[in-house]
Amino acid sequence: MSIFIDETTKVLIQGITGKEGSFWTNHMIGCGTNVVAGVTPGKEGQQVEGRDVYHSVRRAVDKVEVEASMLFVPPRFTKDAVFEALDGGIKKIVTVADGIPLHDAVQIRKAAMSEGAMVIGGNTSGVISPGRAMMGFFPYWIERVYKQGRIGVMTRSGSLTNEVTAMVVKAGFGVSSLIGIGGDPVPGTRFAEMLPLYEADDQTDAVVIIGELGGTMEEECAEMKGLGIFTKPLVAFLGGRTAPEGKRMGHAGAIVSGGKGSVKDKIKAIESVGGKVAERPRFVGDYLKELLGDRVR
Amino acid sequence: MKLFEYQAKETFRKFGIETPAGVLIKNAEELSDAMAKTSFPIVLKSQLLMGGRGKKGLIRLVSDEAQARKECGELFDSEYNVRKILVEQAVDIKTELYLSITVDPVEAKHMIIACGDGGVEIETLAVESPERIIREYVDPDRGLMPFQIKNVGFSLGLEGDLLKKFSAVLANLYKAFVSSDAELIEINPLFITGDGNIIAGDGKLSIDDNSDFRQPSYGKTRDYYDSDAEYEASLEGIPYLQFDGDISLMCAGAGLTTTVYDLINYEGGTVANYLEFGGPNYKKAVRAMELCLKNDSKVILVVTFGTIARADVMAEGIVDAISRLKPDRPIVTCIRGTNEEDASRILKEAGLVPLYDTEEAVRKAVAIAKGEKP
Ligand SMILES: Nc1ncnc2c1ncn2[C@@H]1O[C@H](COP(=O)(O)OP(=O)(O)OP(=O)(O)O)[C@@H](O)[C@H]1O
Ligand SMILES: [Mg+2]
Numbered sequence: 001m002s003i004f005i006d007e008t009t010k011v012l013i014q015g016i017t018g019k020e021g022s023f024w025t026n027h028m029i030g031c032g033t034n035v036v037a038g039v040t041p042g043k044e045g046q047q048v049e050g051r052d053v054y055h056s057v058r059r060a061v062d063k064v065e066v067e068a069s070m071l072f073v074p075p076r077f078t079k080d081a082v083f084e085a086l087d088g089g090i091k092k093i094v095t096v097a098d099g100i101p102l103h104d105a106v107q108i109r110k111a112a113m114s115e116g117a118m119v120i121g122g123n124t125s126g127v128i129s130p131g132r133a134m135m136g137f138f139p140y141w142i143e144r145v146y147k148q149g150r151i152g153v154m155t156r157s158g159s160l161t162n163e164v165t166a167m168v169v170k171a172g173f174g175v176s177s178l179i180g181i182g183g184d185p186v187p188g189t190r191f192a193e194m195l196p197l198y199e200a201d202d203q204t205d206a207v208v209i210i211g212e213l214g215g216t217m218e219e220e221c222a223e224m225k226g227l228g229i230f231t232k233p234l235v236a237f238l239g240g241r242t243a244p245e246g247k248r249m250g251h252a253g254a255i256v257s258g259g260k261g262s263v264k265d266k267i268k269a270i271e272s273v274g275g276k277v278a279e280r281p282r283f284v285g286d287y288l289k290e291l292l293g294d295r296v297r
Numbered sequence: 298m299k300l301f302e303y304q305a306k307e308t309f310r311k312f313g314i315e316t317p318a319g320v321l322i323k324n325a326e327e328l329s330d331a332m333a334k335t336s337f338p339i340v341l342k343s344q345l346l347m348g349g350r351g352k353k354g355l356i357r358l359v360s361d362e363a364q365a366r367k368e369c370g371e372l373f374d375s376e377y378n379v380r381k382i383l384v385e386q387a388v389d390i391k392t393e394l395y396l397s398i399t400v401d402p403v404e405a406k407h408m409i410i411a412c413g414d415g416g417v418e419i420e421t422l423a424v425e426s427p428e429r430i431i432r433e434y435v436d437p438d439r440g441l442m443p444f445q446i447k448n449v450g451f452s453l454g455l456e457g458d459l460l461k462k463f464s465a466v467l468a469n470l471y472k473a474f475v476s477s478d479a480e481l482i483e484i485n486p487l488f489i490t491g492d493g494n495i496i497a498g499d500g501k502l503s504i505d506d507n508s509d510f511r512q513p514s515y516g517k518t519r520d521y522y523d524s525d526a527e528y529e530a531s532l533e534g535i536p537y538l539q540f541d542g543d544i545s546l547m548c549a550g551a552g553l554t555t556t557v558y559d560l561i562n563y564e565g566g567t568v569a570n571y572l573e574f575g576g577p578n579y580k581k582a583v584r585a586m587e588l589c590l591k592n593d594s595k596v597i598l599v600v601t602f603g604t605i606a607r608a609d610v611m612a613e614g615i616v617d618a619i620s621r622l623k624p625d626r627p628i629v630t631c632i633r634g635t636n637e638e639d640a641s642r643i644l645k646e647a648g649l650v651p652l653y654d655t656e657e658a659v660r661k662a663v664a665i666a667k668g669e670k671p
Binding site: 075076098099100101102103106107109110113125137138139142155156157158159160161162163166183185186187190210212213215216220239240241242243247249251260279280281282 | 400402403405406407420436437438475478480505507508510511538548549550551552553554555556558559560562563571575576601602603604605633634635637655656
């Protein structure tokens with residue numbers, strides 16, 4: 001079993017007929033994902049990659065069983081699309097939209113919390129369990145980055161994920177499940193909320209978090225480890241160690257302000273509970289070797 | 298987008314929050330008119346986005362015309378690039394409070410922060426005397442409830458007429474926060490005047506960039522940016538930060554660019570500029586390189602690892618930019634991701650040396666910046 005999705009998870013694609021939607025539907029299927037249907041208002045009766053398209057989520061879930069929904073919906077319509085998926089009873093939702101309005105993001109997370117659902121994203125490449133399934137867009141065909149294995153990865157960045165994961169693979173490991181939390185200031189799901197899933201996953205031996213300056217998500221992970229809720233080895237790579245205070249480095253969430261969110265504080269928190277923080281992407285592989293020894297990877 | 302104090306105060310007034318009488322001036326000549334519309338003492342408030350203006354001497358209380366003219370001239374001529382001054386009637390202050398609203402990403406709620414000690418930096422207070430800070434969490438679906446307003450007001454020790462006036466301010470501030478799609482709305486200080494009024498003494502309003510499409514346009518002008526280059530880049534939609542080191546970064550993706558920035562510092566190099574041309578900008582190599590060339594950097598470092606931002610397209614962009622701009626400094630490339638084999642071929646054909654390892658590329662750039670032959 002992997003976390004969030006595997007090859008059996010029944011996936012709906014909202015926005016399946018769009019350019020991005022249809023292109024990545026093809027790749028998701030290619031990667032092993034069990035895509036069962038799609039939704040685009042006004043396009044019912046069409047097919048994409050042999051999957052039926054419905055006008056709405058409600059009409060789709062009336063006809064086929066759905067466990068998770070992948071949104072290829074523009075940022076300004078994402079809140080509506082997430083609420084529609086929740087209305088359809090779907091509990092796992094991934095949104096890759098880059099540019100979701102902040103106040104929409106707050107309402108999305110709020111709704112997910114009260115419905116007992118999990119919304120991953122936005123501003124992410126999504127979720128992948130290499131060799132099994134993916135929801136989102138990852139270059140899964142690049143073996144030196146997306147090799148199947150036993151390391152869980154969580155990330156706030158797309159570009160940096162390829163960089164760090166390549167180092168994990170170079171060190172002889174592979175990835176069990178990779179969850180892209182995303183680079184927005186209010187992600188639907190936070191790092192720490194994934195840790196219990198990795199803890200329970202018998203295919204994950206250790207977790208790598210790819211974080212950066214800003215916010216408190218890395219500190220929350222340290223807290224989980226400190227409480228003993230998460231007990232597996234934890235290795236972090238954090239971007240922005242040398243970033244000047246007050247400058248926003250790329251992601252809207254990546255800023256040190258009012259003395260909070262510095263990488264220094266994050267390192268302290270993680271190391272104080274026995275986690276390792278790699279100064280360079282390459283060291284992530286070294287730490288994994290040190291912590292896991294010759295265990296099966 | 299961070300707004301200036303005078304813009305924040307315009308929003309406050311629109312939502313029924315009182316501000317001191319004031320006039321915005323763009324040069325020293327306009328001061329006469331502003332003085333005619335106010336009476337002494339007045340406060341000259343430099344309109345800058347950075348915090349701590351008072352401490353830097355950029356807020357001046359003046360009591361007569363001669364002093365006003367002299368200090369106004371000083372502010373416009375200061376090293377801080379002051380382009381506008383808000384000339385405000387001085388208020389008879391009895392007490393200063395702190396009041397702000399922001400979002401709490403963990404609880405997924407709006408968070409009101411209030412404090413009886415206005416004027417001070419709230420972050421400092423949060424560390425030194427956290428018990429003085431009042432927090433109230435608002436469910437975004439329910440909105441701000443009257444009992445919550447009272448909770449905040451009573452915690453601040455307000456009662457009677459003042460409590461009533463404060464309640465109106467907080468209710469209006471919350472409306473302004475929601476309808477402006479604000480990341481942060483802050484009144485610090487919120488004055489309680491000698492005659493029992495409540496007036497916004499300062500204003501901070503930061504609007505979420507992702508909500509631009511449903512917010513009035515404030516128009517991007519040079520005064521929102523620290524440098525010409527940052528302004529120019531923003532018009533192109535290219536994330537750009539100006540530094541003053543030797544190596545120009547031309548990278549893709551926020552996380553990777555930030556990491557390259559760190560690695561350069563570890564290797565003893567210095568960064569001239571941070572620039573991202575990934576994501577929607579991956580075809581803007583020419584504009585991106587042009588921005589880099591405006592710096593007197595010694596080398597341009599290109600590092601990418603893209604999926605949708607294909608490696609071959611980015612390599613072509615670099616080659617195209619080189620042939621058009623004929624850069625006067627070496628370019629180090631490390632372009633990987635979708636179609637990376639094609640990218641390598643394209644770079645080699647153009648006489649460049651494709652590297653595949655980020656650290657190796659960073660070391661190469663640092664060595665060149667220190668004088669080594671490319
Ligand atoms: N209209 C006014 N009348 C009387 N005093 C004022 C007035 N405006 C500002 N002041 C005084 O000046 C102090 C500083 O002003 P203000 O809060 O606007 O700037 P600041 O906080 O130093 O700058 P920044 O907000 O950039 O950190 C206030 O705390 C207040 O005591
Ligand atoms: Mg102030």
